[in-house]
Amino acid sequence: MNKITTVKELPDSEKPYEKFLTYGPEYLSDAELLAVIIRSGTSGLKSVEVAQNLLNDGHRNLLNLYDIPFEKMQKIRGIGPIKAIQLKCIAELSKRIAQTKSAPNVCMTNPRTIADYYMEHLRHENKEHLIVCMFDNKCHMKGDKLLSVGSANETIVSPREVFETAINCHAAHLILVHNHPSGIPEPSHADDVVTKRILNCGQLMGIPLSDHVIIGDHSYFSYRENNRIVV
Structure with missing residues (x-):
């Protein structure tokens, strides 16, 4: 033996x-x-x-x-x-460890810091994960919540869930974050539809959507940086 x-x-x-x-x-x-x-x-x-x-x-x-x-x-x-x-x-x-290291630098007005915070957590996932991030009036992050896990290329989110979470957290601003398992962060038509719905609801609720950040493999797309959300 x-x-x-x-x-x-x-x-x-x-x-x-x-x-x-x-x-x-x-x-x-x-x-x-x-x-x-x-x-x-x-x-x-x-x-x-x-x-x-x-x-x-x-x-x-x-x-x-x-x-x-x-x-x-x-x-x-x-x-x-x-x-x-x-x-x-x-x-x-x-x-x-990667997320904890990035946490102190998270800034609502700087999409790269948000992408860095979620990059290691999301870029390895083989399904889409959609997270709502909540900020106070001073742009400090109050917390986040995973709202849905979808198929390999889509996630399901309800505006009601988004704003119930925001109200419970006393948030003043929101940012949506989700990943593309393909590694390519370019927004799809479905991403545009979800962003517009949450943006419109946020204006009615008085809790504006400040950005939607899509995580790819060591890359990201920000609606804010690309002037598709103007705040």
């Missing part, structure tokens, strides 16, 4: 922990970084090799942490339920 290989049993030159202590985390490969999380290998495989199996699937890079479904990840040799949970939690932490 083959012996399970752990990180501690690897030669010094191959141990991610020792390499980290000697050179720092930036000198570890993607597989070595994942091996620190995975910790132990399986019969005939070192932890670094298990990590490489994960990286060789799908996108063939770290995006696999986001995009390989939990059930499928468990079928990769050396990764069972516990390791899959750990790896999925690492992926979620990376999204939250």
Whole structure:
């Protein structure tokens, strides 16, 4: 029976922990970084090799942490339920770290700061997510709420839901944010229709829609920046 290989049993030159202590985390490969999380290998495989199996699937890079479904990840040799949970939690932490880092810079009048805030959270999603962001009279963000999750290319939103959320939060201004799973943020006809409906309702309710930001893959579209919402 083959012996399970752990990180501690690897030669010094191959141990991610020792390499980290000697050179720092930036000198570890993607597989070595994942091996620190995975910790132990399986019969005939070192932890670094298990990590490489994960990286060789799908996108063939770290995006696999986001995009390989939990059930499928468990079928990769050396990764069972516990390791899959750990790896999925690492992926979620990376999204939250990016969002937390961007939070202090969010400004209602600067669409890029809003796009930066939601980019890591939304650009990996394979369905459209629509979020309403709420701001006070001083343009400070009061909070946000996920209103709907749609198919691969559309989301369903009701103006009633949008403004119930805004009223409950005592918002003075709104911004809609949603992603395009295609990675291309150009607005569709449906996006234009939703934007116009919420814009008109906002004028009646006294809670204006200040922007609608569409998130792509490292890119975004702002109705405000493109003069399709004038405030």
